[in-house]
Structure formats: C-alpha cells, structure tokens
Amino acid sequence: MKVNATTWLIARRYFRSRKRQKFINRMTTLAWLGVGVSTMAMLLVLSVFNGLEDLLRQQFSKFNPDLKVLPAQGKTFLLNDSLRQKIKQTDGIDTFSEVIEDEAVVRYHEKQMVARIKGVSHNYGEVSEYPKHMVAGRFVLQEDDYYFAIIGYGVYRTLSYAWGDINPLEIWYPNRKGKITLTERDLQKGLIQVGGIFEVEFEQDARYILVPLPFAQALMQYEQERSALEIKAKQGKVAALKTQLKKRLGDAFLVLDREEQQADILRAIRTEKLFAGLALGVILLIAALNIFYTLSMVVIEKSKDISILCSMGAPERFIRHVFLLQGAMIGLSGALSGILLGSFIVWLQERYGFIKMGVVSSIVEAYPVRLAWQDVCTVGLCMILLTIVLSYIPAQKAARSFRIERL
Incomplete structure (x- = not known):
C-alpha cells in the first residue's frame, strides 16, 4: 500500500476527528481499547508461561547433569x-x-x-x-x-x-x-x-x-x-x-x-502455552472485529466527503488507502499501547513480584515472568495481519461508494 502525504493527512484527520457522531467516537475508542487490552493480556499470559519454563529449567539444573x-x-x-x-x-x-x-x-x-x-x-x-x-x-x-x-x-x-x-x-x-x-x-x-x-x-x-x-x-x-x-x-x-x-x-x-532429560515436562508447558495463545488469539480477533464495524460506520458517515474527493479526481485506490490507513492507526496504536503496558507490568512483576502465588509450599513467592521478544513480534505481526484483513472490506466499500452516490 503506497501512502502519500495527502492520504496520511486525511486518514489522520478522520482518526482524530471530534466532530463525528458521538456513537462513532465511542466505537473508535472501544475498538482501540479492545485491541490494547487483548494485546496486553496475551503478552502477560505468554510471559507467565515463559517464566514457568525458566523456573523449571532452574530446578532441573539442581539435579540433572550437563x-x-x-x-x-x-x-x-x-x-x-x-x-x-x-x-x-x-x-x-x-x-x-x-x-x-x-x-x-x-x-x-x-x-x-x-x-x-x-x-x-x-x-x-x-x-x-x-x-x-x-x-x-x-x-x-x-x-x-x-x-x-x-x-x-x-x-x-x-x-x-x-x-x-x-x-x-x-x-x-x-x-x-x-x-x-x-x-x-x-x-x-x-x-x-x-x-x-x-x-x-x-x-x-x-x-x-x-x-x-x-x-x-x-x-x-x-x-x-x-x-x-x-x-x-x-x-x-x-x-x-x-x-x-x-x-x-x-x-x-x-x-x-x-532440556532433553525433561523433554516431557517442557513439551507440556509449551503445549499449554500454544493453546493459551490460540485462545487469547480468538479474543484478540473478536476485539479486532470492532475495527471492521467502526470503519463501516465511518464510511457511511463520510460518504459525502468521499463523493467530493472522487468528484475532484481522487481514484479508488486513494480512497481505499485512506480507510486502510485509518484502520491501521486504530489497530496498531491499540496494539502498541497494549505491548507497552504489558511490558511495563512484566517488568514490575520481575522487579517487585507484586502478584503472589498464594501457596505456602510453592518454590517461589511471586509468579515468575519473562518477556520474550519472539512473543512481542508474534503478537505485533498477528495484529498487523488482522488490521489489514478487517480494514480491507470497509475500505473497498468506501472506494466504490461514489458510484452509488452518482446513481
């Protein structure tokens, strides 16, 4: 998707506009919050599994030979x-x-x-x-x-x-x-x-x-x-x-x-992490669906603006890129906020351990956590793909709506 300065300015204006109907403003905020909270939750859960895996490795090193x-x-x-x-x-x-x-x-x-x-x-x-x-x-x-x-x-x-x-x-x-x-x-x-x-x-x-x-x-x-x-x-x-x-x-x-001496236990931890990630991925998908509904509402609201732009010679590609970029702004800003907040919570837990296990006989007092950059990249990549897929249909509808207006 080729983005020029004009496309960026229009998409940014639609994203930050406060003159829209309050319902659409709330829909945009909910979409942003849903993506951010889901991303944060996914990152936290994956970090806990990483911490448990590290804890098991640490325990194994006490009795397993090289x-x-x-x-x-x-x-x-x-x-x-x-x-x-x-x-x-x-x-x-x-x-x-x-x-x-x-x-x-x-x-x-x-x-x-x-x-x-x-x-x-x-x-x-x-x-x-x-x-x-x-x-x-x-x-x-x-x-x-x-x-x-x-x-x-x-x-x-x-x-x-x-x-x-x-x-x-x-x-x-x-x-x-x-x-x-x-x-x-x-x-x-x-x-x-x-x-x-x-x-x-x-x-x-x-x-x-x-x-x-x-x-x-x-x-x-x-x-x-x-x-x-x-x-x-x-x-x-x-x-x-x-x-x-x-x-x-x-x-x-x-x-x-x-690691191979305790392969069964580590494999079980990784399998649980995979299924937990898939379950949270479904929740992330549901949260990201709000982007689809929000853009659909914005397209309806901005139908007059779209007709004006088209009458001034704007091609379908330009209109489509505007709304794809707006969807990207909602999704990626929410995902980035979730990643930053989740990373901050993981850092606090590593440093201060404020979330306790609550078990007297546990090996450690607080939940072990570790932030893996692979998880951050995976979550970010999933969010990019979801944003592109869910923004495409409303953007395509916006690009062709000027024909309906002329009819």
Whole structure:
C-alpha cells in the first residue's frame, strides 16, 4: 500500500476527528481499547508461561547433569573397559559418574515406601549440585568401609525418619537371579545408615535415595551393567561434547542434554502455552472485529466527503488507502499501547513480584515472568495481519461508494 502525504493527512484527520457522531467516537475508542487490552493480556499470559519454563529449567539444573548417556533400548547397558576408555578419552569431559537406578521398597521401623534407589560413583558430588542443597548432614556416600545414604526431604517425611537415629534403613529389592515370589526369602536386603538429607525439587525429594555404587551393585546384583552415565562437561563444551559422544557411541546410546532429560515436562508447558495463545488469539480477533464495524460506520458517515474527493479526481485506490490507513492507526496504536503496558507490568512483576502465588509450599513467592521478544513480534505481526484483513472490506466499500452516490 503506497501512502502519500495527502492520504496520511486525511486518514489522520478522520482518526482524530471530534466532530463525528458521538456513537462513532465511542466505537473508535472501544475498538482501540479492545485491541490494547487483548494485546496486553496475551503478552502477560505468554510471559507467565515463559517464566514457568525458566523456573523449571532452574530446578532441573539442581539435579540433572550437563549430559546423560542412556541405552537406546532396555534399562541397562554393559560398561566394559573398552567403553569406559572411550568415554574417558572424549575431549570436553570434566568428570562423569556411573549410575545404577531402579525402584525398591524402603523400610524404617514400621514405615515403608517405594523409593527410587540411585547408586552413584564416589565423585557424584562433582557431577551434580546435590551437595549445595543439603538440609541436614553432609554429602558423603562412603567413609572407609562404611556406606551412607543421602535421602530426599520427602522420603525423610514419609518414613518419619528420626535424624541422628543409629538404626539403618532397610532396602528390599527382588532377586534378579532367582524366581520372583512374594516372600522375603526371594528378596535382596540391604542395610544402610542415613548420612544426609537433600531438598532440590518436590518430585525428586519425594522418592529419591542416593547410595554408593558398590552398595547398589550388591543389592541389585549388577556387575558391569549400568543404568546411565552422568557427565559434567567443561565450560562451554556441552554442545560440542554432545555431538562428539553421539558419533563415538553410535545408535546404541542416547546422549541427552538438560532440556532433553525433561523433554516431557517442557513439551507440556509449551503445549499449554500454544493453546493459551490460540485462545487469547480468538479474543484478540473478536476485539479486532470492532475495527471492521467502526470503519463501516465511518464510511457511511463520510460518504459525502468521499463523493467530493472522487468528484475532484481522487481514484479508488486513494480512497481505499485512506480507510486502510485509518484502520491501521486504530489497530496498531491499540496494539502498541497494549505491548507497552504489558511490558511495563512484566517488568514490575520481575522487579517487585507484586502478584503472589498464594501457596505456602510453592518454590517461589511471586509468579515468575519473562518477556520474550519472539512473543512481542508474534503478537505485533498477528495484529498487523488482522488490521489489514478487517480494514480491507470497509475500505473497498468506501472506494466504490461514489458510484452509488452518482446513481
């Protein structure tokens, strides 16, 4: 659409005119407000989803390693000397921990539960951030010949564990080399003292117990089998290391970064964000329809002006551009106001957190938010397209109305 100075001046005059009928003035104001409020609401909701996604990533970083190697099929893989050397010789690895992980029954006095037993190497504190999140005891898995379990805060509460009690936890696991029955005789039993309690994230705290790798090997009767390898990469080497490991290990293994380790949860958040955006997009469309009705009313009111302009030699294209530009002024000024106000509210929430979660046990007190420029561009682009589409029919009607006047 080519816009010259005359087109701009006439469209601006129609947009700002106060001599129109009050009803049309109110329609214009309502159209502007509807677009602005809808744009602001859409931006705020998308920012909340961005904040939740960032919060989840922050929580995952507390217990997920930089990279995790898993078998492509089955629960375990054989970690022989050849594979171990191949891992050690890969450039970019700071350190790595071997992992054996499975469900088992844990008993303490009269309490029992099904927990996730995770046997890890002695250097696991260097791979993960668990040592930074201890609420009791120390992150020590083994001292001399003594083994210690590090339990989640949720496990501690479920078992009603008495901190400092010398009585060990009983861990029961099915005998993998025998016939599985329902008697205790066919279960492997391990006793281990609690050495510390961690608190990182609700799901992890509620079911995870960390134990030394030799203890898990004996309990689950594993020799060279491992469930996973958790790797800490050197600074800035995660992406390159992931690519290199995929090439060296082949299709028999999966190499997952932190985001891929929690792909299901992040995918759920993004899906919810998509559907919320679509729902708000429908509301934005309904609000933008006011532009169509407003321009239609303006065309009727300005029919005499249109006839005068046409009699002075103004082509259809000129009339059409005038009303397209007026629709753009209503839509884009409303969208810009909504974006600016929404961005300001997001900034206030990030800085002061005045909208609280209202849940005592929540991870954060206030709703997490983050303004993404991709969302701003998407909302702005949608508004431009809606404005053009909804303004075209009234503008086309205005361009041809002079023919009706002459008849």
